[in-house]
Amino acid sequence: MDDYYSDGPTTAQDTKLMTKTAHSFRLAALLVASLFMILASGFTPTAQAALSETSVKALDTISKAFNATKTMNGEFIQTAPNGDTLQGYFFIERPGKIRFYYSKPSYTDIISDGKTLSIEDRKLKTQDIYPLSKTPLRVLLSENLDLARDPRVRQASIADDIVSVVVEQESLFGDGILTLIFDREQSLLRQWTIRDANGNDTTVTVFNVETGKPIKPSVFEIKYDLSPTND
Template sequence: MRILTLAATLIALAMPASAQISVGEISRYLNSFRTAKSEFTQINADGSISTGDLSISRPNKARFDYDAPNKGLVIAGGGQVAVFDAVSNTPPEQYPLSQTPLSLILANNVDLGRSGMLVRHGGDATQTSVTLQDPAHPEYGNIQLVFTPSPTTLRQWVITDDTGSQTTVILGDMQTGASLGSSLFNIPVEMQRRGLSN
């Protein structure tokens, strides 16, 4: 009986380390889909909360449609990120996607084993988190991804930008393999639709 108890104790002690999702499995999961849709809740650095719908089309494309009263729009496409203000008639603020941590999971091939990319990896039987940065430009900030197992599913991310400000995005049930038109991620087309010019 003591041997059985000892064996059960050893198994229980071993479970947290072995139960976390491996880096290889997370890479496989992120590369297993090209498109995805999900509702999201965003907690901003100032504590305010926004909700909306997220569309992803890898490589390098994403769209955040914010619900009222915000009604903002953020598009990643064409190597740029454009932030559209719902109440302004001015062109969107734009900056290179490559300078944002989000680019790490929108890449054509996600390889968490890339040297210097993985900053932290930990978890237990209920969830696993990984923190990633661009090894060539750690000053751009980092992104922490949280996954649940069986099957591996992305549940949220936390982006820490170059100023140290954090934005948390909590995902609803993600629908992968979604049919998404390319115009959703076309910044010039969206600007034209809104009657904006550079």
């Protein structure tokens, strides 16, 4: 994949910017990972909010379509609370595998190979490693999504062409509110917003999405020989 997304030569200015913002980009990457909270096990259940019959039907349709989708790829734009944006490419193969490849000025690469989650800095050639079972990323990668009956779903709203789902989330990386936006007609995930405990919103929008397309196994390979990141 790197042949198609070349970073180009390193400059002193690139290195200075990368060093100054590396920690921020890793935190942003963890916010993207928070999307996958919905199906994660091991959290304390809460009483499920009452959903209308129309909402339950819409969520069942979305869950059924999502469960039938084994691969997904496309592009994303991530918008930080201050309005700054990052963008890149994503690849998903359920169950267990995912890659979020950030374009410059970020050098972040989020990879799950089905057992382990890596957040890699491609420029520094370092990474943070987490067991997939201990991170939010296990969520979307599970085999069975059931939004209508998930106790973390607090609200579902239906407009003409979208379905909005509000989820209470808890993770190793902090608590917050996750709002998922699905295309009502195609049942595709289009956008999600994570509101943290301080009320700050980070939004990720996906586009040019393809489903059912074979993905090379090498896309999900983790470089286990890389050094850990020094915070």
